[in-house]
Amino acid sequence: MPSVDPTNPDSPHTTLHPVPITTNFFEFLHVQINDPDAQYEKIRHIISHFSFPNLPTRLPLTALRRILTSCLVSRIRPYLSYQPLPRSSVLDLDCLLAHHIHDYLGFPFHFSTHLLFAPLSHLGFEFRSLSQLNDAAAIEGLLRDLNHHVPAFRSMARITLADWTCMFNKCRSPLEGSVSRSFSRLKRRLPAAWITTHEVLHELDLGIRLTDQSFLFHRNIALHHLIRTLPPPPSSPDSLSITNLERAGLTHLSQLGSWTCPSSAPSCHPHLIPHDHLPATLRTFAAGREWPGIKAWLQRLTLVDLVHATAGVP
Secondary structure, eight states: OEEOOTTOTTOSOOEEOOOOOOSSOEEETTEEETOHHHHHHHHHHHHHTOOOOOOSSOOOHHHHHHHIIIIIIHHHHHHHHHSOOOHHHHHHHHHHHHHHHHHHHTOSSOOOHHHHHSOGGGTSOOOOOHHHHHHHHHHHHHHHHHTOSSHHHHHHHHHHHHHHHHHHSTTSOTTSSOOOOOOGGGTTTSOHHHHHHHHHHHHHTOOOOOOOOHHHHTTOOBHHHHHHHSOOOTTSOOHHHHHHHHHTTOOBGGGTEEEEOSSOOTTOOOEEEEOTTHHHHTTTSTHHHHHHHHHHHHHHOBHHHHHHHHHTOO
């Protein structure tokens, strides 16, 4: 992988060095990446060993909130930013923090953690919630990966998302917020932080939409992915028809047709026009017998249909 020369960082020349491949976790800035269990134990140890100032009188709630924010939460936040925790684990940490505050105040009852972390406008004490910081860190981390300024990191993140979409979620984006399936059993195949992000998006009814859909205009989309993304009308080809096209060497939409607009009106939606040479190309294949039905289906496709289907818009 290209890098700078550690003996001469100011050199304009780049050097290549081997990068080991790990399939479980690695340590970066003293944080175990993709190992939420070790991360949970480390943060739990920090909270358990945190102590308030030893003063003759108890501190008021405003002072406790400032101390926790400045001395404890500010120490935990970087750990959550680099490796978000599962929601169940971070809720346990919130309960531990609330128990720690309760022991200091000496209340005769245990108050609800929601009361401790709710804002003042909702009759709460407005302490910083680790679960809320964890949710924000998970979403921001995924967005940072998918839009990383380093092309290699950005490409790896988008390949991972594509595998997640097509291999484990039937070509439906798992980041739409409407996917209720749990992916917690895929921790060895997906980043643990991404699984947490999916849980947060589903819980808060949020979604991350794909805004760059230029690949649809260039027709750079696989046929099998296309038929699983579009709503299946009665006349759409089945998977066997698409398989027959693939056996004939036609795997992508760009090989079947091109976009055209029947008129110059602003409200005109581009339609797909099949290539003229395809009947002769498919004559010796099984897809040749199915071509009239496939051609009629292609002629009904519009660019708007593909954009809405890919974005998850009904």
